[in-house]
Amino acid sequence: MSGGLLDPALNRAPESPRHIHLIGICGTGMAALAAMLQERGYTVTGSDQNVYPPMSDFLARLGIEVMAGYAAANLAARPDLVIVGNVVRITNPEAVALAELGLPYLSMPQALGHFFLADKRSLVVAGTHGKTTTSSLLATTLHRLGSSPGFLIGGLVEAFGRNACAGAGPYFVVEGDEYDTAFFNKVSKFQHYRPHCAILTSVEFDHADIFPDLAAIRASFAEFIGRIPADGALVACLDDPVVAELASAARCPVIGYGTGAACEWQLTDLRAHGLAIDFAVTRRGTVLGRCILPMPGRHNGLNALAVIALLHHLGFAFDAIVAGLAAFEGVKRRQQVRGVVRGVTVIDDFAHHPTAVRETLHALRLAWPENRLIVVFEPRTNSSRRAVFQEEYARVFGDADQVLVREHVPLDSLPMSEQFSSVRLAADLREQGIAARAFPDTEAILADLDRTCRSGDRVVILSNGGFDGIHERLLAQLGRRA
Known part of the structure; x- marks a missing residue:
């Protein structure tokens, strides 16, 4: 069997697996699943294209072997079961090798259901x-x-x-x-x-x-x-x-x-x-x-x-x-205060869907009715980088005093006419009386914040990704001010 065409009859867990290999192990859910499988006594290995902290450090502390990059050689040990992450595509060389070797395989949700929910x-x-x-x-x-x-x-x-x-x-x-x-x-x-x-x-x-x-x-x-x-x-x-x-x-x-x-x-x-x-x-x-x-x-x-x-x-x-x-201590990246430097509070939040943006900003406005709310927004998900929510986004930043929008990374699969426009969003917000600007990259946003932030400001950073480390970079930048 070749071309990445997996045999549906092998989409199952073998009766008594010992060695389980995860393709795409550095995803949040996959790394967590790997840790739980190891805790249950299985020998666990994995591979990923993007092996970097924090997940690489997390897996290293557990002693789980992680192979950098996807390759047929990663399956040379012929594991008893292969768990295939959502990030893996049919043309992935390791997925192709999985098909050729005829090994049993599961998805991450299937594996969770089989090993931990039954x-x-x-x-x-x-x-x-x-x-x-x-x-x-x-x-x-x-x-x-x-x-x-x-x-x-x-x-x-x-x-x-x-x-x-x-x-x-x-x-x-x-x-x-x-x-x-x-x-x-x-x-x-x-x-x-x-x-x-x-x-x-x-x-x-x-x-x-x-x-x-x-x-x-x-x-x-x-x-x-x-x-x-x-x-x-x-x-x-x-x-x-x-x-x-x-x-x-x-x-x-x-x-x-x-x-x-x-x-x-x-x-x-x-x-x-x-x-x-x-x-x-x-x-x-x-x-x-x-x-x-x-x-x-x-x-x-x-x-x-x-x-x-x-x-x-x-x-x-x-x-x-x-x-x-x-007594709830919170969740990282959900209205999480990352730090306060020189009176400027930096908040990290995962919000990216228009409704989530609206509710998050409304909550923070209720929390700090007298403070200036500066919102930094990165459209990063597959949906937010499309024009499908363009008009909705223009209606959800009403609780912000300022909005700084990063240009999105274009989607190769779509014509630009069907993709989100940060410039248009900023213009639509300005028509509503909200000070809004679009920026080409994170460095330009940081430079603007360096010029405009003042004590008492709440800077809310909305993104479902790392956003080029903007949170720590902004805090460090504020700390360097004379």
């Missing part, structure tokens, strides 16, 4: 927005409740100092990503996560590189909901009309949460206290008490409410749940 009650957090934060709140609170959960989450959870753990308890928390699984399995990752219970936060159009329209996304979420067994539960944000419609077809009990009257669990009387909030928790018309959360914004309050609703359903006491939430 004997657990899988709690899957799905939705366009809030997955990482809500998963982290859920796993951390379960930990505080003494449940020793397993988890695999797309961000580094401060309480654990990592993003994954096999766990000794009965529950496993999974961030349920709707992105596709692998080149040989073009279904959403969450279809492999065996949900016993799930949280559904929101459903909007996203991932324009793999979904043609909202209908395709809805279909994938509908299939996922159909996988929840009748004795499980769906905790659904009924404020979202698409979620409400999808939930109406669930075969399991639906526990509604949100702010609307139709919700069993309601968030009311939210109050902001800097980067923290507190709110009243109402269930079926009765106020159970208040929840304090060390995160800003109504959207984070709703994320916490979803966790309260699910854990209450699982039998945990309300007072113990809210005590656990109050």
